[in-house]
Amino acid sequence: MNSRHNRHAEDGADVLSARGFQEPAAALAELRARLEAARIAKRLTKSALAALAGLGRTTVSAAFSGAAPPPSAETVYAVARTLALQPRPLLELHALATRAAAVPSAAVTSGAGPSAAGGVGRPIAQCRPHDLGVHPAADTPRHTGDDHAQSPTDRRPRTRLRLPGYVRRPHDAELADLVAAAAAGSSRMAVLVGSSSTGKTRACWEAVQPLAEQGWLLWDPRYPSHPEAALADMERVVPHTVVWLNESQHYVGAGGGTGERLAAALHLLLTDPARAPVLILGTLWSSYARAYCALPRTDGPDPHAQVRHLLAGRQIVLPDAFDRKSIKAAEALADAGDAQLAHALRHSGDRRLAQFLAGAPELLRRYRSASPPARALLHTAMDARRLGVGLNVPLAFLAEAAEDYLSDDERDALDDHWFEQALADTGEPVHGNLAPLRRVRPRTVREDPDGTGGGDGPPAPACRLADFLEQHGAGERRRLCPPTSFWAATHEHLDVPDELHLLARAAAHRGRTLWARRLLAKAVDAGSTESLSRLAELYEESGDRSAAETLYQRAAEAGDRDGLLWLARERERTGRYEEAEHFARQAIAAGRGFVMYELAMLRAERRGLAGCEDLLRQAAAAGHDYALEKLAVSRERAGDFAEALALARRAADRGGPGVLRRLATDREFAGDLTTAEALFREAADAGCTQSLYSLIKLREKAGDSAEAEQLSRQAADDGDTDALRRLAAVRAAAGDVVAAESLFHEAADAGSVAALDGLALLRENLGDHDGAEHYAHRAADEGMTHALFRLAEKRKDAGDRGRAEELFRRAARVDQVRTMALQEIALLREEAGDRDGAEQAARRAAEAGSTEALIELADLREDAAGSCGGGGAEALFEEAAALGDSYALGRLVRMREEAGDHEEADRLARQAADGGDTRARNLLDELRANRKRRRGAAWSIGLPLADSKADQLCHWHSQRRDS
Numbered sequence: 001m002n003s004r005h006n007r008h009a010e011d012g013a014d015v016l017s018a019r020g021f022q023e024p025a026a027a028l029a030e031l032r033a034r035l036e037a038a039r040i041a042k043r044l045t046k047s048a049l050a051a052l053a054g055l056g057r058t059t060v061s062a063a064f065s066g067a068a069p070p071p072s073a074e075t076v077y078a079v080a081r082t083l084a085l086q087p088r089p090l091l092e093l094h095a096l097a098t099r100a101a102a103v104p105s106a107a108v109t110s111g112a113g114p115s116a117a118g119g120v121g122r123p124i125a126q127c128r129p130h131d132l133g134v135h136p137a138a139d140t141p142r143h144t145g146d147d148h149a150q151s152p153t154d155r156r157p158r159t160r161l162r163l164p165g166y167v168r169r170p171h172d173a174e175l176a177d178l179v180a181a182a183a184a185g186s187s188r189m190a191v192l193v194g195s196s197s198t199g200k201t202r203a204c205w206e207a208v209q210p211l212a213e214q215g216w217l218l219w220d221p222r223y224p225s226h227p228e229a230a231l232a233d234m235e236r237v238v239p240h241t242v243v244w245l246n247e248s249q250h251y252v253g254a255g256g257g258t259g260e261r262l263a264a265a266l267h268l269l270l271t272d273p274a275r276a277p278v279l280i281l282g283t284l285w286s287s288y289a290r291a292y293c294a295l296p297r298t299d300g301p302d303p304h305a306q307v308r309h310l311l312a313g314r315q316i317v318l319p320d321a322f323d324r325k326s327i328k329a330a331e332a333l334a335d336a337g338d339a340q341l342a343h344a345l346r347h348s349g350d351r352r353l354a355q356f357l358a359g360a361p362e363l364l365r366r367y368r369s370a371s372p373p374a375r376a377l378l379h380t381a382m383d384a385r386r387l388g389v390g391l392n393v394p395l396a397f398l399a400e401a402a403e404d405y406l407s408d409d410e411r412d413a414l415d416d417h418w419f420e421q422a423l424a425d426t427g428e429p430v431h432g433n434l435a436p437l438r439r440v441r442p443r444t445v446r447e448d449p450d451g452t453g454g455g456d457g458p459p460a461p462a463c464r465l466a467d468f469l470e471q472h473g474a475g476e477r478r479r480l481c482p483p484t485s486f487w488a489a490t491h492e493h494l495d496v497p498d499e500l501h502l503l504a505r506a507a508a509h510r511g512r513t514l515w516a517r518r519l520l521a522k523a524v525d526a527g528s529t530e531s532l533s534r535l536a537e538l539y540e541e542s543g544d545r546s547a548a549e550t551l552y553q554r555a556a557e558a559g560d561r562d563g564l565l566w567l568a569r570e571r572e573r574t575g576r577y578e579e580a581e582h583f584a585r586q587a588i589a590a591g592r593g594f595v596m597y598e599l600a601m602l603r604a605e606r607r608g609l610a611g612c613e614d615l616l617r618q619a620a621a622a623g624h625d626y627a628l629e630k631l632a633v634s635r636e637r638a639g640d641f642a643e644a645l646a647l648a649r650r651a652a653d654r655g656g657p658g659v660l661r662r663l664a665t666d667r668e669f670a671g672d673l674t675t676a677e678a679l680f681r682e683a684a685d686a687g688c689t690q691s692l693y694s695l696i697k698l699r700e701k702a703g704d705s706a707e708a709e710q711l712s713r714q715a716a717d718d719g720d721t722d723a724l725r726r727l728a729a730v731r732a733a734a735g736d737v738v739a740a741e742s743l744f745h746e747a748a749d750a751g752s753v754a755a756l757d758g759l760a761l762l763r764e765n766l767g768d769h770d771g772a773e774h775y776a777h778r779a780a781d782e783g784m785t786h787a788l789f790r791l792a793e794k795r796k797d798a799g800d801r802g803r804a805e806e807l808f809r810r811a812a813r814v815d816q817v818r819t820m821a822l823q824e825i826a827l828l829r830e831e832a833g834d835r836d837g838a839e840q841a842a843r844r845a846a847e848a849g850s851t852e853a854l855i856e857l858a859d860l861r862e863d864a865a866g867s868c869g870g871g872g873a874e875a876l877f878e879e880a881a882a883l884g885d886s887y888a889l890g891r892l893v894r895m896r897e898e899a900g901d902h903e904e905a906d907r908l909a910r911q912a913a914d915g916g917d918t919r920a921r922n923l924l925d926e927l928r929a930n931r932k933r934r935r936g937a938a939w940s941i942g943l944p945l946a947d948s949k950a951d952q953l954c955h956w957h958s959q960r961r962d963s
Contacts, residue, residue, distance in 0.1 A: 024096060024097050025097075027093045027094075027096035027097040028070055028093075028097035029066070030093055031070075031076070031090060031093040031094060031097055032063070032064055032066065034085070034090060034093075035063065035064065035076075035079055035080075035083065035085075035090070036064055038083040038084075038085055039064075039083060042083055042084075044083075046060050046061050046064065047060075049079065049082060049083075052082045053078040053079055053081075053082040055075060055078055055079070059071070059075055060075075060079065063075050063076070063079060069209065069210045069213060070094065070097045071094070072166075072168045072172075073091060073094055073095075073165060073166070073167070073168070073329060073332065073333055076090050076091060076094045077091065077328075077329060077332045087332055087335075087336070088332075088335055088336050091332060091333060091335075091336035092336050092337065094336075095165065095336065095337070095338070119217065119219075119236055119237065119238035119241065120217075120219045120221075120233045120236045120237060120238075120241070121217035121218050121219030121220075121237075121241050121242070122217060122218065123212070123215060123216070123217060123218070124208055124209075124211055124212035124216050124217070124218045124242065125212045125213075127218050127220075129163060129201075129202070129205045131220075132201065132205060132218075132220055132244060132246060133201045133246035133247065133283075134163070134201045134202050134205050135197060135201070135202070135357070135358035135359070135434060136358075136359075136434050137163055137164045137340050137357040137358070163202070164333075164338055164340035164341045164344070164357060165330075165333040165336075165338040165340075165341055166202065166206050167322070167326050167329045167330045167333065167341075167353075168206075168326075168329070169199075169203075169318075169319075169322065169323070169326045170323075170782070170783065171192065171203060171316050171317070171318050172203060172206070172207065174190070174316050175190060175192075175203060175204070175207040175316065176207060178190050178207075178279070179207050179208065179210060179211060179279065180210075182211070182277045182278070182279040183210065183211060183214060183277075184277075185276060185277050186276065186277055187269070187270045187271075187272075187275075187276045187277050187278045187279070187280075188270075188277075188279055188280070189266070189270055189279070189280035189281075189282075189310075189314050190280075190281055190282075190314055190315075190316050191245075191248055191281075191282040191283065191284055191289070191311060191314055191315050191316070192204060192281075192282070192283045192284070192315075192316050192317075192318055193283075193284050193285075193286055193289045193315050193316065193317050193318065194285070194286060194317060194318030194319070194320070195285065195286060195320050195471065196285060196355075196360075196467050196468045196470070196471040197354055197355045197358035197360055197467070197468050198318045198319070198320055198354050198355065199318060199354035200283040200318055201246050201283055202354075203318070204244070204246070204281045204283065207281070208242050208279070208281070211240075211242065211279070214240070215240070216240045216241065216242055216279075217238070217240060217241045217242065218241070218242045218244055219233075219237060219241055219242065219243050219244060220244040220246070221233060221243075221244075221245075221251075226247075226250040226251050226254070227250070227251050227254035227258045227259060227262050228258075230245075230251055230262055230265075231258070231261060231262055231265060234262075234265045234266075234269060237269060237275060237278060238275065239275055239276060239277055239278065240277065240278075241278050241279075242278070242279045242280075242281060243266075243269070243278060243279070243280040243281070244281060245280065245281065245282035245283075246282070246283050247283060247284075247391075247467075248282035248283060248284050248288075249284060249285070249288045250391065251282070252266075252292065252304075252307045252310070253288060253292070253307075254498070255497075255498030255501065255502070255530075256497070256498060256528070256529075256530070259304075259306075259307060260303075260304070260305065260306040260307065261306075263306035263307040263309070263310040264306045266280060266310055267306070267309065267310050284315075285471065286317075287474075289311070289315060291304070292304045292307045292308055292311060293308050293311055293312075293315075295308075301561065301562075301594070302594075317783075319783070319785075319815065319816075320352060320355075320815040320816075321351040321352050321815055322351045322352075322353050322354075323351075323781055324781070325781075327345075327351060327353075330344075330345060330353060331345060340357060341353070341357075344356045344357050347361075355468070358434070358468065359430040359434050359466075359468070360468045362430045363430055363434075363436055363466055363468050363469055364468075364469075364472065366430065366436050367436060367469055367472070370425065370426070370436075371422070371425060372406055372407075372410040372413075373402075373406070373410075373414060373418045373419070373421065373422035373425075374422045374425040374426050375405075376402040376405035376406050376410075376422070377398060377402050377422050377423065377426055377437060378426060378436060378437055378465070378469065378473075379402075379405050379473075379477070380393075380398055380401045380402045380405055380482075380486065381393050381398065381437055381463070381465040381470075381473075382465065382469065382470065382472075382473025382474070382476075382477055383473070383477060383480075383482045383486060384397070384398075384401070384486075385465055385470045385473070385474075386470070386473060386474040386477065386478070387482070387502065387503055387506040388498075388499050388501075388502025388503045388505075388506060389490075389494065389499055389503070390496060390499055391464060392440055392442050392459075392462035392463070392464055393462055393463055393464070393465065394460045394461070394462050394493055394494070395423075395439075395460070395461045395462060395463060396460060396461075396493045397489045397490070397492075397493035397494060398463065398489075399419050400485060400488065400489035400492065400493065401482075401485050401486045401488075401489035401490070402419075402422075402485070403485040404483030404484055404485035404486070405483060405485070405486075423437070423439065423463070426438075426463075427439055427463070434466060435466065436465070436466055436469055437463050437464070437465050437466070437469075438463060438464055438466075439461070439462075439463050440462055440463060440464045441461075442459035442460075442462055475849060476884075477884075478884060479884035479885075479886055479912075479914075480884070480914065481510040481511075481512070481914030487507060487512060487515040487519075490503050490515075490519060491515070491518050491519060491522060495522070495526055496526075497523045497526040497527055497528035497531065498528070500519050500520070500522055500523035500526065500528070500531070501519075501520065501523045501528055501530060501531045501534065503519055504516045504517075504519035504520040504523065504531070504534065505534065507519060508538060510913065510914055511913050511914070513538060513542070516538060517535065517538055517539075520534055520535040520538070521535060529555060529558040529559070529560050530555075530560060530562070532551050532552075532554050532555035532558070532560060532563065533551070533552065533555045533560050533562035533563050533566070534562075535551055536548040536549075536550075536551035536552045536555065536563070536566070537562075539551065549567075549570070551563075552566045552567055553567070556583065556586070559590035559591075559592070561587065561590075561592040561594065561595060564583050564584070564586060564587040564590070564592060564595050565587070565592075565594075565595045565598055567583045568580045568581075568583040568584045568587070568595055568598070568599050569598070569599070569602060571583065572599060572602050572603065577603075580599055581599070581615070583595070584596040584599045584615070584618075585618070588618065588619075588622045593619050593622030593623050593624040593627075594619075594624060596615055596618050596619035596622060596624070596627075597615075597616070597619040597624045597626055597627045597630075599615055600612040600615035600616045600619055600627065600630070601630075603615060604630075609630060609633065609634035609637070610634055610637075610638060613631060613634055616630055616631040616634070617631065620647075620650075623654075625651055625654060625656045625659075628647050628648075628650060628651040628654075628656070628659060629648075629651060629656075629658070629659045629662060631647050632644045632645075632647040632648050632651070632659050632662070632663065633662070635647060636663065636666065644663060645663065645679075647659070648660045648662070648663050648679075649682075652682075652683070652686040655687075657683045657686035657687055657688035657691065658683075658688060658690075660679055660682055660683035660686065660688065660691070661679070661680070661683045661688050661690060661691045661694070663679055664676045664677075664679030664680045664683060664691065664694065665694070667679060668694075668698070673698065673702075676698065677695060677698055679691075680692075680694050680695040680698065681695060689715075692711065692715055692723070693726055695711060696708045696711050696712055696726070696727060696730070697730065699711065700730050700734070705731075708727060708730070709727060711723075712724050712726070712727040712743075722747070722752050722754060722755075723747075724743050724746055724747035724750065724752065724755070725743070725744065725747040725748075725752045725754050725755040725758055727743055728740045728741075728742075728743035728744040728747060728755065728758055729758060731743060732744075732758070732762055737762065737766070740758075740762060741759065741762055744758045744759045744762065745759070753779055753782040753783060753784045754779075754784060756775050756776075756778045756779035756782065756784065756787065757775070757776070757779045757784055757787045757790065759771075759775040760772045760773070760774075760775035760776040760779060760787060760790075760791050761790070761791065761794060763775060764791060764794055764795070769803065772791055773791070773807070775787075776788045776790075776791045776807075780811075780814060785814045785815070785816040785817055786811075786816070786817050788807055788810055788811040788814065788817075789807075789808070789811040789814075789817045789820060789821055789824075791807055792804045792805075792807035792808045792811055792821070792824065793824075795807060796824070796828070801828055801831075801832070804824075804828065805824075805825060805828050808821045808822075808824045808825050808828070809821070809825065812825065812844075818845075818848050819845045819848045819849060819850035819852070819853070820850075822841050822842070822844050822845035822848065822850075822853060823841075823842070823845050823850070823852055823853035823856060825841040826838045826839070826841035826842040826845065826853040826856070826857060827853075827856060827857075827860075829841060830857060830860060835872075838857055839857065839876075841853065842854045842856075842857050842876075843879075846879075846880070846883055851880040851883050851884075851885040851888065854876050854877075854879055854880040854883075854885075854888070855876075855877075855880055855885065855887060855888060857873075857876055858873040858874075858876035858877050858880070858888075858891075859873070861873045861876070868894070868895055868898060869891075869895045874892070874895060877891045877892050877895075878892065881908075886912040889908050889909075889911055889912040890909075890912060890923060892908050893905045893908045893909045893912070893923060893927075896908060897927060902927075905927060906927070906928075909923055909927065
């Protein structure tokens with residue numbers, strides 16, 4: 001078996017062992033030769049093979065082409081099974097063949113391909129994945145049995161970091177399409193969005209490997225800081241460069257407008273034909289993506305406008321867990337000898353292979369079993385990161401801040417070298433170089449050749465928290481307020497203005513107003529203009545309007561939007577209208593047209609829209625689209641439809657066709673269907689998808705089903721895979737089940753996952769429960785995670801509790817709907833009289849991150865008992881409160897207050913306020929004021945104290961829930 005000429009039997013045929021091939025190229029050639037021989041023997045065309053294997057024709061063709069990169073392991077596995085070959089020896093060949101990805105390509109070493117002269121970055125083939133942020137994968141135990149304890153020698157990190165075999169999942173296909181487009185000459189961008197350690201960065205690394213063979217460069221801008229490096233060298237990006245923005249929040253989330261400027265620069269890079277092709281790849285946690293893409297309130301700032309525009313249509317979402325198909329592919333690689341994947345498959349249990357391989361379970365174990373000093377450092381770093389401290393946490397800050405995280409007994413037990421020992425403990429690697437809290441060496445910011453730039457000296461020693469623990473801490477400690485030592489160390493040791501501003505905001509939310517003022521003052525001294533307005537706001541809240549106005553004036557002089565807005569509002573409120581307009585025009589000159597719009601809306605409260613049209617025109621001229629919409633509405637109300645339409649068209653020319661849709665909707669409500677239809681068509685032509693759907697509905701209502709279908713097919717041809725699905729839903733609602741089902745199938749074939757969900761609900765309505773479940777499972781497998789949950793809800797509403805619960809249990813296996821499904825199971829169990837089963841499901845939901853089920857059960861039992869906290873509700877509220885639920889804390893406050901235990905009520909209210917719950921702080925103030933009034937009333941009439949506000953306090957929880 002060790003000789004190259006040894007053979008073994010496979011399906012009755014002699015096959016050369018994969019071990020005999022030492023060169024990747026030879027292994028790849030042998031792999032393709034075996035597949036080709038089997039295809040010819042089966043007399044299959046490549047198209048027929050693709051259909052039988054469930055693969056794309058291009059994928060199969062590339063697998064056999066000597067000019068293409070190696071096929072994926074999943075492709076090899078699927079083709080092997082279809083051709084009746086044993087996958088294992090072929091996957092062994094594939095593993096040998098793909099070693100080429102780690103070797104510099106001929107195009108790079110020979111000097112072929114794009115030149116880096118004058119550009120930034122280095123050849124992809126010369127990059128190492130771990131240097132780019134790919135997590136080192138968990139090593140398999142050195143012992144043959146996993147139950148053996150490791151010796152101290154075993155715990156030492158291995159010197160060579162290895163990556164396990166890569167399992168391609170649905171998001172990889174999207175990435176591959178983008179890479180192919182970039183390789184063909186078009187600039188593209190994608191940001192992979194998901195939880196920590198789900199494989200985002202590894203997916204990007206695997207995706208760019210075909211570009212390595214073409215000699216592409218990769219630019220990873222980090223120094224002197226992520227956003228500064230990216231902005232400074234963006235102009236130097238040359239064609240055939242991958243811009244690598246791992247942990248993109250450090251770039252587009254930078255404060256002081258830096259993130260917005262960077263987003264605009266990235267957009268210019270993407271749209272500059274002179275620098276095409278470039279490929280921009282980034283990664284983001286889901287929480288950051290939601291924050292950046294959230295639409296602003298019309299009366300508030302829009303801090304992420306450029307980022308939201310940049311991310312629109314460019315996000316690829318990664319699931320937390322592998323689906324069944326991906327698990328099978330991983331099992332195939334494990335069977336072929338991938339020990340890391342085999343170990344992960346045996347021990348992960350919940351299909352979260354990426355997290356297991358990234359060391360998540362071991363990180364959690366180390367965190368939970370840490371010594372008190374080590375745990376104090378970890379808690380300090382968790383709080384620092386979640387509240388705004390940068391990626392590198394200074395050691396001097398950490399040492400001082402950690403003091404109050406220790407109890408008195410724990411502090412007394414410390415020796416003189418406790419900090420160094422705790423750092424050593426938290427810095428011990430789990431595997432590779434991944435540790436709970438490891439020391440880092442920030443690079444020195446050096447001067448440019450012209451003598452500019454450079455730092456104030458060598459950077460301070462720092463450490464970095466493992467990002468999985470950072471995410472874990474953000475959830476586990478979200479309701480906890482750091483102790484005094486944390487705020488004191490923040491003021492003493494931190495000096496980055498953006499960090500100080502964020503930390504001050506966190507302090508203010510937790511009732512630490514004095515610390516918030518001190519931190520903001522330090523940020524102002526460090527040059528933060530936005531901190532001036534926030535500091536002014538705190539003084540205003542305390543009643544010192546004179547100090548607040550002085551600070552707002554300083555902010556306005558620096559062009560700060562909030563400062564200018566406050567001064568304009570204040571002058572308008574006091575009747576000094578010309579001064580108010582002066583500040584609004586000053587804001588326009590500073591590029592802040594929003595202030596004029598805000599002033600117009602304030603004046604409209606007294607005079608109506610017609611009384612502020614002049615201000616709206618100024619705001620519209622400054623580029624504020626909402627002003628155009630309000631002006632169009634005002635003109636329409638005044639009967640000047642011609643000008644209203646002209647304004648709506650101006651908005652559409654600026655990229656805001658929604659104003660045309662607003663006019664169309666008004667015309668529809670007024671009964672002018674002809675004008676409404678014309679405006680919907682115009683808005684749809686301008687890119688407003690909702691207008692197209694409104695137009696389709698109008699045609700359906702008019703009985704013109706043929707044109708409605710034609711419009712839907714036109715939209716589908718233009719790339720809107722959901723258009724036919726929407727038409728199917730309209731037909732289903734009208735009772736045309738046959739046409740609806742046909743359209744749903746057509747939409748599903750065109751790629752609409754929502755159509756599968758529509759088919760599931762349609763089959764359910766027809767009584768075909770098995771068919772409904774089939775389509776719901778398909779939709780869930782394709783990424784529509786709530787399909788099973790929706791079907792379960794429908795069965796519950798129909799009174800089929802048994803089938804509903806069965807589906808809820810299946811849905812509970814899907815990460816995105818797990819807590820909702822468990823909550824429904826808990827309510828069904830409670831309804832059936834199974835209190836223990838209900839509590840068990842509620843606790844599982846709490847373990848998964850949601851205390852809503854515990855709260856729902858508590859409310860139900862309290863209502864059934866007819867008394868506050870009765871029926872076991874109080875115990876459930878206590879359980880939820882212990883997990884950090886501020887609503888539950890508020891309910892307990894009410895119970896303690898009604899029972900006369902004011903000291904405990906105060907303690908609980910302070911605990912909720914410390915978690916940043918402003919309602920809890922207001923409740924605490926109300927409790928104290930109420931007691932003071934009651935004491936006065938009791939003294940004056942000689943009666944014992946009475947809980948005169950108890951009824952109002954009883955409603956606090958419902959207000960909290962509604963918010």
